[in-house]
Amino acid sequence: MRPKKRLAEFLRIGLFALALIGLVFLSACGEKGGSQKSADVRSDRDPSSKVRVTTTTTMITDLVQQIGGEFVEVTGLMGPGVDPHLYKATQGDMNKLKEADVIFYNGLNLEGKMGDIFVRMSRQKPTFAVSEYIPEDQLREPEEFEGHYDPHIWFDVRLWKKAAERVRDGLCEVDPAHCEAYRANTERYLKELDELDAYIRARIAEIPEGQRVLVTAHDAFGYFGRAYGVEVRGLQGISTDTEYGLKDIQELVDFIVERKIKAIFVESSVPRRFIEAVVEGARRRGHEVKIGGELYSDALGEPGTPAGTYIGMFRYNVDTIVEALK
Template sequence: MLGLSLIAAGSILAVTISNIGTAEAKPIDVVATTSMIADAARQVAGDRAKVTALMGPGVDPHSYRQTRSDIVAMTRADLVLRHGLYLEAQLEDFFLDLEKRKNVVAVGEAIDPSLLLNFAGHEGRHDPHVWMDPQLWETVVLAVRDALINTDPEGEATYRANAQTHIADIKKLITYMKSVTKTVPEHSRVLLTAHDAFSYFGRGFDFTVMGIQGISTESEAGLRRVEELVNTIVDRNISAVFVESSVPERNVRALIEGAGARGQKVEIGGTLFSDAMGDPGTYEGTYIGMIDHNSTLITRALGGDAPATGMQGKLAAGS
């Protein structure tokens, strides 16, 4: 009987130790403002974090205001990852207050300021759309990694290994983008979109980029700006302009009508992901898929050569 008791006691102790281990391995709670940052956190953290994105598909971060449930989620989180660079303009005051009490990291601000583009008309501010150039986004991934390590030091080895794997995938994406975008004819290398979110893409891959609205969707597109762009479309014989998933397309439609009145036929080249990714659970709902979609669509619409299904054959053909 004594032997059975000892065995039973040992079994109970083993279960208890196992439960303690499980409790210690409970995922940390991470809240990210944008879907792009949330994707980086998921790629780097793996099972060590439960990641929630505040802004889903089609949501414009420039005009987003926190909800009651957002406030609850962020005040309870172990780590809050925000973009910074004044992207979440309506949340700035809230974050200034939250940072006094919670672990909040502005991962976009890890990028060397000398590599950032200026925000025209706003002294001391920079264009926040750095995810459009994967060469810059690598730095953001590393900032996410470091924030996770500081929050959960026991997971450091996991975070470092996962970040290395994700950055290797981003480098493959960069190679693909360079190979396909260079096939766009020189005279067609003009990317005209609803708002000026693609300047980093243009700088990194040699496109002239024009937005009807400014860097922020909060700015208004005046009649003079629309007229200027119509002149550009006609002068440069531009045949395709692009709408964005998170910005109303009425201004793009106005451009097409204006160019048509001047005898220039212009088509919508497709819908680009600018400030938000695609639907969760889809390839386009990942950072890699988002940028693959954009670069493939831009290349094909402007007369270049890229496979319809993208870098990995995962894009919905013709999307």
């Protein structure tokens, strides 16, 4: 072979080898996806700084604070009394999501109007649904919810423990330097949740079985009813985005009168007038039913109040229900 031909052949082989190496590298990067994003976040962060976390609902904000402790700085998009079903992200919210090291949201279509946002964010940074560790066979799938799962998982303490584990692992992925602290915080919090679960069961047992009926503005308490042996009825469906009409009010009034329900409940994130219409309808039928109190459904109470944490909110709800029904 002539020298020029040998050189050309050598160059062709070399270029082919470089191209092959490049393809292997790109393939490896593609397979690692989320891990690569987490690695990018870790490399950009100052290890001594707090992890910047953006959350959606107040329940998730509290959960991340419990697990992350001193090593996280949590920014919640939704405050007390905010309905996540109807929430629309503002430009300020988008900035908070972009500035975060990691994002936690509920999933299961709870933040219905923000679904596309989380898909886009997941391509840029670690973005986790706290519901993703819950096996499908433990999720409720009401017929009226068009094939979707009930997103109100926090009303079964055992499911919320799974959410805590998802937060723990997400923080460990983004900030492995403090993973042991996140694990220790999670173990402590899981024990507190076990104590909460026992408290709920003991209090519900105070209500005579025939009176364990919870009527609220929308069907947010399905997991609660299933877990703790309470029959649940809501004026609206799983999402407050669904419409209700006179027929829905009449059917609920019929149920209340027939079962002689003595107390029904308003919700902090749903207009009070929904339930007041039911109370008035029952009164016209000659049955007096009172509003037994305000329950927290899709949001916690104000920070610093007894209902300002997940555990405090749940205890407050259960105490309110028991005192009105027993």
